[in-house]
Amino acid sequence: MHIADxxxxxxxCGVAHGATWVGVWKLSQELDPAEVVRMGLLASVTFAIxxxxxxxxxxxxxxxxxxxxxxxLGWRAFPVIVAALVFQAFLFQHGGLLSLGMNAINMGxxxxxxxxxxxxxxxxxxxxxxxxxxxxxxxxxxxxxTEFSLAGYGRGFYVMAVLYVGAAALEGGLTAGIVMFxxxxxxxxxx
Amino acid sequence: MSVRFERLDPRFRLLxxxxxxxxxxxxxxxxxxxxxVFAVLTGLLWMTSRAGVAELLWRTLPxxxxxxxxxxxxFLRELGTPSAGQGAAAxxxxxxxxxxxxxxxxxxxxMPELIWSLRKLRVPExxxxxxTLMARYVDVISEEYVRxxxxxxxxxxTPLARLPRAIVGRQFGMLFLRTADRAERIYxxxxxxxxxxxxxxxxxxxxxxxxxxxxxxSVILFGVARILxxxx
Numbered sequence: 076m077h078i079a080d081x082x083x084x085x086x087x088c089g090v091a092h093g094a095t096w097v098g099v100w101k102l103s104q105e106l107d108p109a110e111v112v113r114m115g116l117l118a119s120v121t122f123a124i125x126x127x128x129x130x131x132x133x134x135x136x137x138x139x140x141x142x143x144x145x146x147x148l149g150w151r152a153f154p155v156i157v158a159a160l161v162f163q164a165f166l167f168q169h170g171g172l173l174s175l176g177m178n179a180i181n182m183g184x185x186x187x188x189x190x191x192x193x194x195x196x197x198x199x200x201x202x203x204x205x206x207x208x209x210x211x212x213x214x215x216x217x218x219x220x221t222e223f224s225l226a227g228y229g230r231g232f233y234v235m236a237v238l239y240v241g242a243a244a245l246e247g248g249l250t251a252g253i254v255m256f257x258x259x260x261x262x263x264x265x266x
Numbered sequence: 267m268s269v270r271f272e273r274l275d276p277r278f279r280l281l282x283x284x285x286x287x288x289x290x291x292x293x294x295x296x297x298x299x300x301x302x303v304f305a306v307l308t309g310l311l312w313m314t315s316r317a318g319v320a321e322l323l324w325r326t327l328p329x330x331x332x333x334x335x336x337x338x339x340x341f342l343r344e345l346g347t348p349s350a351g352q353g354a355a356a357x358x359x360x361x362x363x364x365x366x367x368x369x370x371x372x373x374x375x376x377m378p379e380l381i382w383s384l385r386k387l388r389v390p391e392x393x394x395x396x397x398t399l400m401a402r403y404v405d406v407i408s409e410e411y412v413r414x415x416x417x418x419x420x421x422x423x424t425p426l427a428r429l430p431r432a433i434v435g436r437q438f439g440m441l442f443l444r445t446a447d448r449a450e451r452i453y454x455x456x457x458x459x460x461x462x463x464x465x466x467x468x469x470x471x472x473x474x475x476x477x478x479x480x481x482x483x484s485v486i487l488f489g490v491a492r493i494l495x496x497x498x
Contacts, residue, residue, distance in 0.1 A: 077332065078332065079329045079330075079332050079333050079336075079361050079364065079365060080287050080290075080291055080329075080361065080364030080365065080367075080368065081287070081290060081291040081333070081357070081360035081361040081362075081363065081364035081365075082332070082333060082336040082357055082360070082361050085288055085291045085292035086292075088291070089288070096389070099389070099390060099393050100390050103390040103391075103392040103393050104390075106392045108395075108453075108461065109453055111392045111395045111396060111399075112395075112399060112449055112452065112453045112456070113446070113449050113453075114392075114396050115395060115396040115397075115398070115399025115400055115403070115449075116399060116403060116407075116445050116446065116448070116449035116452075117442075117445075118396050118397075118399070118400045119399065119400045119403040119404045119406075119407050119445075120407055120441065120442055120445050122400060122404055123404055123407040123408050123411060124411075124438060124441070126408070127411075154392070154393050154396060155396065157393070158393065158396045158397050158400055159400070161380075161397060162397075162400060162401075162404075164368070165371075165372050165375075165377070165380060166372065166377075167328055168325060168326065168327075168328040168329040168365060168368060168369060168372065169328060169329075170329075171287070171329065171364060171365070171368060172283060172284055172287055172364075172368050172371070173284065173287045173288055173291060173364070223336070223339070227340075227343075228336060228339050228340055228343060229339060229340075229342075229343035231339035231342065231343065232339060235335075248435070249434055249435045249438065250435070251435065252433070252434060252435015252436060252438070252439070253435045253436075253438050253439040253442065254435075254439075255435070256435060256436045256439030256440070257439050257442070257443070260439070260443065261443055261446075264442075264443075264446065
């Protein structure tokens with residue numbers, strides 16, 4: 076689901092890059108050092124868990140935890156996601172340097188939708204958490220398909236987005252599991 | 267003095283890679299001729315790296331599936347038109363060259379050098395601090411995960427993928443809690459050592475004429491290839 080360099084219009088990638096760094100700058104303002112330390116650790120947990128692959132329908136998927144990050148940090152999930160993407164692009168070539176902004180906006184949108192679902196949807200907590208995990212994967216996949224469609228690749232990537240429904244369901248179940256565990260053991264974490 | 271990509275100031279490596287990727291990516295999709303020039307320039311940059319070709323190729327590979335997928339989707343969409351093959355090939359070559367350039371950067375630059383460059387390029391300090399913490403603790407957390415996985419495996423014979431999601435969720439929840447506790451301890455220890463929110467930086471040599479020369483010449487060469495590619 077990470078967009079590599081050279082396949083989407085450079086102007087789009089440049090604009091997304093600029094918007095990402097403005098977002099990072101804005102959301103990094105007035106962070107107290109304790110929060111930065113926690114965000115750093117959460118970023119490393121997100122990154123470490125994203126390295127674990129699960130078999131799904133003949134292929135394998137890895138977790139993103141974008142929804143979970145949105146639940147815990149709200150809008151401040153964005154710098155954490157950008158940091159994880161920098162690592163993934165730099166260490167594993169998942170994504171690209173110029174397309175970092177496009178990837179950050181896609182994944183960040185997943186976290187933002189999850190934040191809205193978590194804070195505002197009047198549903199049972201486990202259901203909300205599952206929806207957050209689900210949306211955290213599906214929203215980026217749909218955005219990616221839309222971007223490719225607008226860039227002249229046709230609608231082929233929507234088929235891929237449909238395939239991601241399975242991965243999103245898996246992530247939804249796991250996010251619900253994590254959130255319910257935290258609710259039982261350390262409710263203060265889930266403000 | 268040997269010309270080595272690794273000798274460049276890390277900021278210049280980052281900026282050169284970003285500029286080269288932008289110039290390769292912005293070339294018209296329907297005009298693959300100048301990609302040969304881009305490929306030669308990328309090859310020359312590879313030759314200045316201490317990393318061997320095998321390592322650079324290995325690092326380039328993970329980016330290729332989505333590039334191939336994008337080229338295939340474009341080809342199928344344009345099937346029957348004269349531009350199908352040429353356009354798909356151009357997408358594949360551009361994506362592969364961009365991946366090759368990123369592979370060169372990642373093979374020649376350490377994570378502390380990258381973070382140092384971002385600081386020098388005025389990326390917000392809290393973001394750099396998040397990256398620094400990630401770089402320091404990813405291994406520790408991975409180790410914690412391996413430990414908790416071993417504990418789970420010793421109590422349960424079912425493979426991870428077949429376990430109920432709630433159990434896997436609990437394991438990840440536990441991993442998160444252990445990490446959060448560790449973060450708290452680390453933060454207290456940092457405070458006790460005088461941490462005030464700033465981060466120390468290793469000293470780097472100041473940028474020299476070699477750095478400016480290498481950057482300018484490389485960008486001009488990539489720029490000339492981009493001009494040869496013509497307008498979109």
